[in-house]
Amino acid sequence: MKGYTKPLLLIFIVLLVDQVSKTWIKTNMYLGQEYKVLGDWFIIHFTENNGMAFGLEFGGEFGKLALSLFRIIAVGGIGYGLHYLIKRKNHRGLILNVALIFAGALGNIIDSVFYGVIYGYETLFHGRVVDMLYFPILKGTFPTWFPVWGGEPFEFFRPVFNLADAAISVGVITILIFQKTYFKEEVKDEIGINNETVED
Numbered sequence: 220m221k222g223y224t225k226p227l228l229l230i231f232i233v234l235l236v237d238q239v240s241k242t243w244i245k246t247n248m249y250l251g252q253e254y255k256v257l258g259d260w261f262i263i264h265f266t267e268n269n270g271m272a273f274g275l276e277f278g279g280e281f282g283k284l285a286l287s288l289f290r291i292i293a294v295g296g297i298g299y300g301l302h303y304l305i306k307r308k309n310h311r312g313l314i315l316n317v318a319l320i321f322a323g324a325l326g327n328i329i330d331s332v333f334y335g336v337i338y339g340y341e342t343l344f345h346g347r348v349v350d351m352l353y354f355p356i357l358k359g360t361f362p363t364w365f366p367v368w369g370g371e372p373f374e375f376f377r378p379v380f381n382l383a384d385a386a387i388s389v390g391v392i393t394i395l396i397f398q399k400t401y402f403k404e405e406v407k408d409e410i411g412i413n414n415e416t417v418e419d
Contacts, residue, residue, distance in 0.1 A: 222305045226318035233322035237382040238329060241349040245338065253353070260356050266379050267347035287331045287344040294328055297321045312393070313401035319390035326383030350379040 244265050253264040269283050301317045330348040335341025357375040361368045394401060 222308065222314075225311075226301060226305065226314055229315055229318045230322040230325070233319065233382070233386050234326055234329075237323075237326040237386070240351065240382055241330065244351045245334075245349055260354065262353040262355065263351050264353040264379050266350050268350060269347055283331075284344050287328070290324060290328045290331060294321065294324045297324060310401045310403075312397060316390040316393045319386045319393075323383040323386030323388075323390065326386070327381075348381070350381045350384075352381060352385070353379045 244263075248263075248265040250265055250267065253262050255262050297317065298321055301314065301321055304314050304317060327348050331346050332344055334346030334349070336343055336346070338346075341347070354376045355374050358372070360372050361370060363369045
């Protein structure tokens with residue numbers, strides 16, 4: 220289990236907080252209900268979506284089933300990748316961020332696969348993902364001269380999301396920011412292998 224303790228602990232914590240928060244929202248609030256936490260900047264707003272992260276939708280009943288199955292396959296791939304990184308003793312930061320992505324994806328899969336059955340509104344694989352974090356930090360109207368959306372209202376940040384979405388986003392963004400650090404060792408290994416090949 221060497222090397223697995225921290226990633227597994229991180230996955231457990233993310234899943235626990237994600238599912239506890241979703242369960243509380245689901246059992247204590249009604250759809251559309253909201254609580255203002257920091258004025259109009261941070262709002263707990265209960266909504267559900269049938270699709271991807273941040274409330275994006277994906278094509279009806281068949282699309283929902285396909286998305287749920289795709290998520291399961293993707294999480295399996297991420298899990299295998301995490302195992303591979305740990306075995307290879309890759310950079311700890313990379314491993315922990317992949318663990319974040321894995322935990323977030325798994326958290327939303329639990330909603331998609333089981334929530335319909337648990338809460339009695341749908342069949343297996345057709346559950347809706349619970350979202351609640353809403354940060355409408357900036358609101359205004361596009362200038363009339365602005366292409367396409369001229370004169371229309373805009374809002375940043377519009378999507379309502381959950382802790383699982385946040386975990387995925389943090390993991391992906393952090394990997395992108397620190398990719399040179401995370402993958403430096405692999406580049407060195409490849410250079411070493413190429414040098415050995417040339418010398419042979």
